[in-house]
Amino acid sequence: xxHGSAPSxxxxxxxxxxxxxxxxxxxxxxxxxxxxxxxxxxxxSVIWEMLRLHHxxxxxxxxxxxxxxxxxxxxxxxADQLCAERLLRPSADxxxxxxxxxxxxxxxxxxxxxxxxxxxxxxxxxxADPIHEVAL
Amino acid sequence: MxxxxxxxxxxxSDLDPREVCLGALWADVNRLRLESERHFLVxxxxxxxxxxxxxxxxxxxxxxxxxxIPRGSSLQGVTEGLGDLDIVVAGGALSPxxxxxxxxxxxxxxxxxxxxxxxxxxxxxxxxxxxxIRGVQLLWPRERRAFVWTDLASREPLSLLxxxxxxxxxAIFGWFFATQGMLLLHAGAVADGSGTIVLAGRSxxxxxxxxxxxxxxxxxxLGDDSVxxxxxxxxxxxxxxxxxxxxxxxxxxxxxxxxCRDHTCLSPSGKHxxxxxxxxxxxxxLERPLRAFVLPSVSDNDEAELESMTPEAMLCAIAPDTLLRxxxxxxxxxxxxxxxxxxxxxxxxxxxQRRESGAEQLLCLLRQANQETAAAS
Numbered sequence: 450x451x452h453g454s455a456p457s458x459x460x461x462x463x464x465x466x467x468x469x470x471x472x473x474x475x476x477x478x479x480x481x482x483x484x485x486x487x488x489x490x491x492x493x494s495v496i497w498e499m500l501r502l503h504h505x506x507x508x509x510x511x512x513x514x515x516x517x518x519x520x521x522x523x524x525x526x527x528a529d530q531l532c533a534e535r536l537l538r539p540s541a542d543x544x545x546x547x548x549x550x551x552x553x554x555x556x557x558x559x560x561x562x563x564x565x566x567x568x569x570x571x572x573x574x575x576x577a578d579p580i581h582e583v584a585l
Numbered sequence: 586m587x588x589x590x591x592x593x594x595x596x597x598s599d600l601d602p603r604e605v606c607l608g609a610l611w612a613d614v615n616r617l618r619l620e621s622e623r624h625f626l627v628x629x630x631x632x633x634x635x636x637x638x639x640x641x642x643x644x645x646x647x648x649x650x651x652x653x654i655p656r657g658s659s660l661q662g663v664t665e666g667l668g669d670l671d672i673v674v675a676g677g678a679l680s681p682x683x684x685x686x687x688x689x690x691x692x693x694x695x696x697x698x699x700x701x702x703x704x705x706x707x708x709x710x711x712x713x714x715x716x717x718i719r720g721v722q723l724l725w726p727r728e729r730r731a732f733v734w735t736d737l738a739s740r741e742p743l744s745l746l747x748x749x750x751x752x753x754x755x756a757i758f759g760w761f762f763a764t765q766g767m768l769l770l771h772a773g774a775v776a777d778g779s780g781t782i783v784l785a786g787r788s789x790x791x792x793x794x795x796x797x798x799x800x801x802x803x804x805x806x807l808g809d810d811s812v813x814x815x816x817x818x819x820x821x822x823x824x825x826x827x828x829x830x831x832x833x834x835x836x837x838x839x840x841x842x843x844x845c846r847d848h849t850c851l852s853p854s855g856k857h858x859x860x861x862x863x864x865x866x867x868x869x870x871l872e873r874p875l876r877a878f879v880l881p882s883v884s885d886n887d888e889a890e891l892e893s894m895t896p897e898a899m900l901c902a903i904a905p906d907t908l909l910r911x912x913x914x915x916x917x918x919x920x921x922x923x924x925x926x927x928x929x930x931x932x933x934x935x936x937x938q939r940r941e942s943g944a945e946q947l948l949c950l951l952r953q954a955n956q957e958t959a960a961a962s
Contacts, residue, residue: 468908468916470923475897479905481915486905570787571905 457507459540460500460528467536471498474557478536484572487536492556493527493563499554500528503540518560527563534565609682611725614673614732624654627758628767628813628823628872630670634754637675641735645674645753647847648826651862651869670761672754674733683721683734720749722756726764731757751828751858752811758825759911767815768921771907774807774822774873775799775947779955781807781822781873782947783814784881785903791881791936791943793856794835798944801841804870806861820875820925827869830856838940841865876954877930878903879947884935889942891932891950899931930954 462469466481476494478487489497499509506524513519531537619635621642626632631654636642646653679687720735733754759769773784773796784792792810799805809830813823829842836842836857845859861869880894880902904922908915932950936943 465915468919470900470904470919472897472900472923472927473895475895477897477901477904477919479908479919481909484909486901488901568901568905571909 457505458528459503459505460532460537461503461540462501463532463535463538469497469501480534480536482535484569485534486568486571487534488566488568489563490566491558491561491563493565495554495556496524496527496563497531500531500537512555513560516555516560518562520562523562527565530565534567606682606686607723610680610686610723610732613680613682614675614730617673617675619673623649624656625649625652626654627652627825628762628815630762630765632670632672632754634672634674637677641674641676644750645733647860648751648753648828650860651827651866652824652871670729670731670757672731672733672757674735676735679734679736687721722754724757724760726761729761731761733757751830751860752826755811755825756911758811758813762813763914763918766921767813768907768918768925769811769813769825769911770903770922771810771910772812772903773809774812774824775805775944775951776807776822776870776873777802777948777951777955778804779873780876780951780958781870782877782879782951783812783822783875784879785899785906786880786882787906791883791934793829793831794838794940795881795934795936795943795947797829797831797835797839797842798940799947800839800861800865800868801944802948803867806865806868807870807873814875814922814925816921816925820929821872822875823872824870827860827862829859829861831859832856841868874958875925875929876951876958877932878926879932879934879950881934881936881943884937886935886937887942888939889937889946890935891946892935894931894933896926896929896931900926 463480464482467478468481469476469478471477471494474491474494476489476497478489478497480486496509506521506528510519510521510524513524528537532539617637619637621636621639623634623636623642623646624631625634625646627649634642634646636645720733722731722733724731731754735749755769762769770783770785772786773792774781775784775796776782776799784795786792788810796806796809806829807822807824808826809828811825813825815821815823829845831839831842832855836846842859842865845861845864847858847860878899879891880899884890900923903926904919907922908918934943934946
């Protein structure tokens with residue numbers, strides 16, 4: 450185990466305006482806030498699922514430790530990228546456990562670095578129809 | 586005609602002034618003098634639309650007339666009704682309570698395109714703006730009531746630069762049907778006697794011209810850019826509007842459309858608007874089982890070609906466009922759409938220079954899918 454003294458980072462979906470759905474080995478993530486949407490394939494899809502279910506970076510890294518080509522730095526970079534895009538945010542309770550151990554699973558097939566493919570062709574639509582939180 | 590409507594006001598959960606404002610607006614709506622009423626059957630739901638004046642009723646109901654329930658008729662032959670939705674439409678001067686409500690939610694965000702109001706993450710309403718506020722659509726889903734205010738009653742709209750009348754109540758329908766487990770898709774649909782194909786894709790991808798190619802067949806057209814999908818027994822596609830918008834180039838290819846053209850409705854992209862009912866009533870299909878999703882795209886090929894595509898790619902093509910255009914139930918809508926896409930064959934249609942070849946390919950696909958469904962059952 451590679452855990453340091455500080456608890457490993459966990460994440461949660463940024464807000465209810467971030468939607469995601471996985472079919473086979475591909476995940477579609479839509480941000481209703483920005484109008485961008487994202488495609489996550491292969492390892493990125495599997496890691497996204499684990500991150501959104503609150504598995505920590507250490508837990509995912511431990512699971513993938515034996516996978517050829519896996520590097521924890523890539524995992525951290527990917528998580529940071531998801532946060533920068535406002536799709537995930539650090540969980541307020543870093544010591545919390547994941548919602549289900551069943552959701553922890555290795556990427557299948559040949560491992561490739563997790564990548565986030567971003568599409569912005571719908572952003573103009575959102576600018577025309579912005580969404581406002583009334584917060585009543 | 587009915588007097589003021591006698592619904593009880595929605596319960597107030599607290600004393601937030603905006604809630605009070607909405608309650609007062611509700612009371613305003615109940616006091617409105619309504620002069621005209623129409624009933625429609627949309628995706629198994631009876632819609633009662635009440636209008637402050639006949640002029641508004643005529644304008645708003647044009648694209649829905651193929652779904653109108655004539656007084657005294659039975660609902661035989663259509664999907665069993667799920668319940669009713671009441672829509673009240675008024676125009677002219679903005680009521681003080683509506684003005685006050687809008688002031689509280691839109692002080693900083695009054696930009697050209699308008700916006701969607703969310704209440705605790707759920708859709709509450711839509712503001713349509715142009716030069717000033719042009720319209721508001723509000724939905725109380727639990728009470729199954731909606732209110733539409735438009736400034737158009739006070740004008741003579743010789744040219745309308747929006748889709749108010751080619752796709753009336755679209756926001757309300759989108760949110761309401763989402764609460765019923767259905768989904769209003771930004772997509773077209775073509776049909777034969779036994780099934781339908783949903784045409785997905787962005788504006789300009791060839792949806793409308795492909796759909797127009799089915800006007801030569803009886804009951805071949807189910808929708809241009811909005812259809813509802815339900816999944817009660819099997820995935821079924823329901824017609825919403827009988828309107829069609831086409832570029833000038835496509836219009837010349839469809840002489841049948843000449844008498845359906847509406848010269849008062851122009852879309853922002855310069856497309857021409859057509860109302861297919863009643864002239865082409867026999868070309869309209871009302872609902873059919875879903876057989877396939879197809880994503881048309883323009884190509885240099887002479888003949889159209891169909892190729893398989895993955896459900897993941899189809900979800901990417903159809904979900905952002907639908908959910909960003911009309912945010913409703915958010916994650917739940919995406920889940921419903923993904924479930925339907927997973928169990929439905931998906932294809933890419935590379936449109937050919939010979940335009941008829943696209944419709945021919947889709948007819949073959951429909952025939953084959955219908956046969957396979959019949960064999961499987």
